[in-house]
Amino acid sequence: MRTVLQRVSAAAVRVDGEVVGALDLDGGAQGLVLLVGVARDDGPEQVATLVRKAAELRVLAGDRSALDAGAPVLVVSQFTLQGDVRKGRRPSWSAAAPGEVAEPLVRAVAEGLRARGLPVATGRFGADMAVEMVGDGPLTLILDT
Template sequence: MADADAPVIVVSQFTLYADVRKGRRPSWNGAAPGPVAEPLVDAVVQALRARGLTVGTGVFGAMMDVELVNDGPMTILVEA
């Protein structure tokens, strides 16, 4: 990242830890609760900044509207 001289954005996204092994509704029980997760996200941000990177963040736990253009392949395998 530093070689590219590009900024980084850190977004906490607990929904990436969804467990779909039991039915159609995902469970996020395995994701760390906010009081545990927020300091971890902050530590990642600080470590990146300590390396001289420009880091953008949002508000932890806030509702976000995200627009994305996918520029590359991505496969998510969900086994029931």
């Protein structure tokens, strides 16, 4: 599982112009966006690792974690993170899990964060999404499980 974690001051996902997920952040508050790319061999172990890392990383103001701050998280599936561009001019998507494998794992990430008490919004799996983020810092990390 490859994930881009970004600290944000605002974030929303739109599908066909409609907001399907957004972070409820008051002035000065911070949240996290997780862009999640699932690989063919990912499973529950990778989900658990990602949930723990995302919830516990001390990347918010005051050296706090999302758990410490009760920060909201926006989880968005992004299979393109599994793209391989080492050869040629077209990405290869062969490492990306098919939708029927990836969708339940992305859902499990969101559910795992909720189970830890975090407010979680999501995109819509498989949809053509417009993801809006206002990076804070900026702070962007790549998490490979």
